[in-house]
Amino acid sequence: MRIGSAWRSRAGDTAVAVAALGAAWALKAFYSRAGADDVRWVLAPTVRLVEWTTGATFEYEAHQGYLSRDHLYAIVPACAGINFLIVAFCSLCLGLTHTCRGILARVALVAASALAAYATTLVANAARIALALPLHDAGAAWGPLTPDRVHCAEGVIVYCLCLGLLFATATRVTGARHDFAL
Amino acid sequence: MISRSEPRSRRRVPLVLVPWIVYLGVTLVAPALNGAARSEAFAEHAIITLGISGAMTMLWLAAGRRPPRRRLDSTREVAPNGALGHRDTLAALNCSGDECSRDF
Numbered sequence: 001m002r003i004g005s006a007w008r009s010r011a012g013d014t015a016v017a018v019a020a021l022g023a024a025w026a027l028k029a030f031y032s033r034a035g036a037d038d039v040r041w042v043l044a045p046t047v048r049l050v051e052w053t054t055g056a057t058f059e060y061e062a063h064q065g066y067l068s069r070d071h072l073y074a075i076v077p078a079c080a081g082i083n084f085l086i087v088a089f090c091s092l093c094l095g096l097t098h099t100c101r102g103i104l105a106r107v108a109l110v111a112a113s114a115l116a117a118y119a120t121t122l123v124a125n126a127a128r129i130a131l132a133l134p135l136h137d138a139g140a141a142w143g144p145l146t147p148d149r150v151h152c153a154e155g156v157i158v159y160c161l162c163l164g165l166l167f168a169t170a171t172r173v174t175g176a177r178h179d180f181a182l
Numbered sequence: 183m184i185s186r187s188e189p190r191s192r193r194r195v196p197l198v199l200v201p202w203i204v205y206l207g208v209t210l211v212a213p214a215l216n217g218a219a220r221s222e223a224f225a226e227h228a229i230i231t232l233g234i235s236g237a238m239t240m241l242w243l244a245a246g247r248r249p250p251r252r253r254l255d256s257t258r259e260v261a262p263n264g265a266l267g268h269r270d271t272l273a274a275l276n277c278s279g280d281e282c283s284r285d286f
Contacts, residue, residue: 024208028208028212083208083209086208087201087204087205087208087209088201090204090208091200091201091204091205094200094204095197095200095201149226149230152226152227152230152231153230153234156230156231156234156235157234157238159205160205160234160235160238160239161238163201163205164201164238164242167198167200167201171197176197177197178196178197178198178246179194179195179196179197180194180195180197180200
């Protein structure tokens with residue numbers, strides 16, 4: 001009986017992993033071909049947040065993205081943060097599935113992960129762009145760190161911090177174990 | 183008795199590594215498999231991503247393994263014979279937090 005229960009739990013975890021990775025693969029495939037109009041569901045609220053936090057104004061340019069003429073800065077589909085959305089969603093699903101008992105709990109985990117990942121993506125991406133804006137204006141560069149490298153590094157730092165905070169909060173809320181068995 | 187579903191010596195891996203591995207998978211492995219690895223810009227991106235995310239994950243791991251701070255230090259009342267005072271015992275019992283629960 002214990003073996004049956006463990007098997008069911010393992011099968012449930014596998015089903016969640018397959019669903020999460022399948023959704024991630026589909027989203028990644030969609031993103032690789034998406035234009036600005038296709039990702040407005042992420043770009044538009046992100047730009048609103050950036051405008052709210054920085055005071056900068058962005059105009060929507062059809063098929064291109066959002067452009068700030070004052071800062072000469074464009075928020076294009078590559079800045080949409082879809083990769084972060086995929087990472088956050090998969091991390092929550094894969095990392096927390098062991099806390100679920102039963103199908104309903106697993107469905108709730110996937111739905112809550114999608115919502116939390118979307119909300120965190122908006123905040124993380126807006127924070128990344130809001131910080132990138134003054135760096136861009138100042139043309140920040142230090143030694144081997146060219147402006148492009150500074151932009152990349154700043155993005156990785158913001159994304160990792162937000163991902164860590166999201167995951168730490170989620171593990172605390174769900175009471176997940178701090179390690180897992182291979 | 184150990185059930186067959188839980189082998190005796192299974193290696194434990196910190197959960198913190200899950201988001202890091204997924205992050206590297208999505209930002210480095212997937213593009214590399216799609217041919218991005220041939221460009222010079224990808225190598226730069228990979229070094230920055232691996233270096234920063236790796237350092238931050240190690241910091242996170244180190245913070246998680248930090249020994250818990252005990253309230254005993256701030257309320258220590260030691261009797262002449264070396265025994266801990268009443269307030270000390272209460273502080274130890276009331277000490278909350280995940281880390282402390284392992285100690286008491």
